[in-house]
Amino acid sequence: MVENSLTRLRAAIDRHAAGDDPLPLFAALFAAIRPRRADDAEAAVAGYDALLDLLAADDARRGAVRRQLARLLASRRLVGFLADSGILPPTGFFTELARIVSHRLLPELPDAGEMQDALHVVFHRRDDWRWLAAIPADRSLRFWRLLAPLQAMAPAERAWLAEQIAEAMLVLAYRISAFEVERDFRRLDEQLAGYTQAFRAVAGEAQRFADAWRAALETGTPPAEDERQLLVLIDQCETMLERAHRAAMRFGTSLALTFSLRRTAQSLHRLAVLVQLMGSQAHDEAGGNGSDNGRAMALERWNELTRAALRAENQRNSLRQHLSRGMSLLALRVTDNAAKTGEHYVTETRPAYWRMWRSAMGAGAIIAVLALLKIFAGKLEIALFGHAFIYSMIYGLGFALIYMLHLTIATKQPAMTAQTIAGYLGDARLGRAQDLERIVDLIAAVSRSQIAAIVGNVAVALPLAIGLSLLWQRHFGEAMVAVEKGAHLLAELDPLGWVLPHAAIAGVFLFFAGILSGFFDNLAAHSRVGERVGRLRWLRRVAGERVAARVGGYVDNHLGGLAGNFLFGCMLGSAGTLGVIFGLPIDIRHIAFSSANLGYALAAFDFALPATTVLWAALGLLLIGVVNLAVSFSLALWMALRARGVEFRQTRELLRLLGRRLRAAPRSFVAAPAAEPQA
Template identity: 50%
Template sequence: MLLKTALVRWIRRFAGHQASGEQRLLAALDDFRNPEADELQLLRQLIAALRPADAGDEASNARYALMLERLESDAGLRAGFRHHLIHFVGSRRLLTFFTDSGILPGTGFFSEWWRILGNRILPEAPDERRVKDCLHLIFDRRDDWRWLEAVPAELSHRFWEILAPPETFREMDRRGVQEQMLDAVLLLAHRVSGLGVDGELMRASPNLDDDAPRFIALSEEALEFVRAFRAGLDGDDSRFDRGDQLLVIVDQCQETLKRIRKRALTIGTSLHLSYLLTRSEQSLTRIAELTRILTAGLRATPHEQAIRDWASFARAVFLAENRRHSLRHYMQQLSGVLAVRVTENAARSGEHYICESRADYGRMWRSAAGAGVLIALMALLKIKAAALHAPLFVEAFMFSMIYGLGFVAIFLLGFTVATKQPAMTAQTLASLLGELKPTRQAELERIADVAAAVSRSQLAAIAGNVMVALPVAIAVGFGLSLLAGQPAVDMEKAVHLLADIDPLSWAIPHAAIAGFYLFLSGLISGYFDNRAAYASIGPRIGRLRWLQRLAGKARAERVGSYIEERLGGIMGNFLFGCMLGSTGMIGTLLGLPLDIRHIAFASANLGYAVTGFDFAIAWQAVLWGALGVALIGLTNLGVSFALALRTALGARRIAFSHWGTLLGALWRRFRQQPRSFLLPPPENGAA
């Protein structure tokens, strides 16, 4: 009975809200009948009536459809609506709307970044004489693009068909609009010609001699097109240019930019190059769109198709202009090449962490065991450094160096830290998911093969780290106790070490922080790998005169190649160690319970705690600590893998939606071949 009453109340409230929204919309439409009303205010009222009241309001599309029905059925209202819209467009400047809306500005990456941040604090003052600025007054909420994007394209096309039937063109100042479109084409062409011969873009061009003339020719052809079209507007119909040659050159420039993007995935990229590429591509697309709109009549394009082309163009520009102050949207535009390049480097690294054969499996065990030995020694160094009770910054520096230099040593010696794997292997899985077609059983089986290999590789690395770090810590602690005549770790510190891995303490949140750092370290490694390739770090190091005098030219070149190949791993591991070492200090300064927990170090600390108690410790306490170590490891791996997979899918613009099918295939494989997720395949390759 209570449920029924609540449902009735909700229906009445929803119906009342919907009726109120419809009344506001009809009132806003009726105001268009007044020929003296201010167009900008009318449009602001209309959008306010169409805008959903909250994120869960699904009635905005219904109101949009109601507006179209009302305009179609009421000739007087339709005439007033058209009159105000035509006057609004005709009385304002359109040039910046055509050249800047939806296109990155020429100020550069960081200047635009600071402009967006500054606009959050002190909003810009719009110029109501420009259509571009008026859009921010009409769509005055930053999230208006969300409900605008949800409006079906068919409704948007219908709106423009109502607004611009063939007879309406006679009422418009078409010449004024066309003149501003022509100016926009010319301005955009000059802009792209300048960007196309920028040194950064030409450096990344695969064929400089063939590519540069295309961008120069674009400006010349645009000038010729504009001159001819204006002559046609002045009455010389024979001079009208359909823009075919201009569109051909635009296509050639776009092909050049595509090749540069593809090459950037190999030679590396930078934020500046990504900015140039994105701005050039957006400008070329805009030139093509404006040219097709201008020449629709010359191409005998049906009026309905011309309206649809304009509707699609206007919809895209409105959405982009509303998102102009969105930092997230800005980063999405520029992160494409750089993010893919960074994650591709991580994906290639991830392939080395996957055990396909028994030999790979054995190597993984040995590699992880070597890391376990060093981690046990690093954990002891950290315990001894903490016992010095040094000033906060000095202690953070010592911890950072112990972690950072230790991880670099592990990397250069070819050893494996288990928690580094998820951030790398997630990239490899993401590259496979992007090509997955769930209807093809062979592709599902391939994913299952890789998932099984990742699982057994991860288990081997964890076992190698933990099963070596723990006994080595016990052996080192016991040996030092015998040599010094007292425990290597005192009782108070042993209690503290056990408390740190207590599953009911802050251990799990702290493990999540470490998992986030593991994810970041994967991106850092990919970034520096990209930077090393893009900046030619190896050859530049090989050319150092002091190094050539010290080691000889050939050895200097080999040193440069060695550093270039490993720069990503060195920086990723060192900065990961610095993040681990400084988090506790940051937490103390901020008064927040911030710290890190890492499975390998947690297992070593458990070993030192046992020796600190001189082995007189209850077995229940040891098991409880082992549970804490296991949960810390699970959190480390889960957080880093989830973040890395999400980032890799986003970088590749993969909207994977077949998780159910994929999980079903993995479950079938696990039921049929559980051994493949734990151990390598037999030597003969039989399942």
């Protein structure tokens, strides 16, 4: 296979080395090493290594490719490629979405003079970025070391390349200088407003450096201004963005500000790369001391830039990538609030563990009553919309009451604790055993908290449902739930029926509920909803200013929990009815409600069911709980990791430590330690 690649590479170089347009040469070279499957990393690396070995061994062909690469860089406009590729567009999410969709319907006309469009000729497949990403950074750096184009450029071509880099640097600098006018940025923290002049100063310093750089290239002398002052300003701006992000976690943020923060951070990083590239190149051109080091640093910076820009350019018209990026920005807006909520669901101490038990048992009692109300509401002869509305109110108001009483529904935990675990995974440093041990401690704490919540819910909901049925029968002399309804409730627990898909739907709703909780927590902080509620004139007249302020404070602290729980109840209550309306097998199975329904079904049959039937229903109940938790947790963890940009690569080591903990202290996964944990 490698020999075939070498043959094709030699033929491509010999065919196109003397062409007037250098683009066909590089299109043929990368076509020769492109793997048949974009996800075949081994074939991609092997083909790339074959190209590098050929260039290293054949001086004549290497010289021909270098000359064509120099012509390519000198014959295309590079400003857009350097300043925009790999950076969020300024048009916003929906405008960019419309552009991508319109491109699918009616492709744009390429501009042969733009490097961005030229790259789409070389990497013309939509999934080329996959195998390009598999090429190690040291291999691509070797490519640029072998083909360093400046050595083959004429003075006019060097001047053109230098001017393109300078223009791209100035475009980025003036774009960054406009960031400080963002009103939301100033609203985050008053202290931040005093330092926003650093963003304005970037443009002025970049202009001075570019002028000095151009003068140095013309005269062949060292530049009068070096890049150090500009890099200091860039570092100050990056520090401010970090402070703004921390402030956004406290005071909330908008999607527009999240977008702007991310785009400005990307622009600052790209500007730093271009500045370092320009500085090292200016010293190299001037022939000063350290020119060899400057040339090496320039190649490293150029390699870093092109790797990121090539991948982004190949994905520029990808609808999937754009939607994924938008979802990541939205996730970044809400996950920090959910992570803080998730910390309350982790029991580290024995008292906290028993509090979790009590709160879960209290929630189980309310759930048994809610399940009964839903059974009674099902007897009403009203329109389907009426059933959907009543069910939604039963679930939604019931969940809101459970939240207000500080009780715990087991299935609400995973969507929150996943955010906390994602934060720990993002903080873990490669090779640090103490960080992995901390993650194991967190997983053990989450496990015992979840078990306590599940068992607490079920242990009360099921027997209380039986007790309510017996009290009803004793008082009224008839069964509270008819046998037909009991048979239907048992059928809903059949593991071979629709139990698993319906439990998965409930898990998806749990995931959405976690997102909604974080969204409304962020909304309350950013829009200061609580303070605005406290200033309502009618509320002040009715309850007085002090009570209105207390109501506003409660809304400020609990809007996310109230909204998330209520909307989760609405999703659960309306799912089955919507399934009937659309003729689709859509419904939900929730472990706590299903356990209460099992109790009502047992009482409906006067406890005369065969043991196998009861055990079969209990198995269905267990599967519902597993699917509820697995789906909601996995979705929430996936979203949190994407939002934080975490790529955890120590899974094997973490699993090994988990196995060791399970063997050494299995009790820690189901019960809290007797002693207080060390700080």
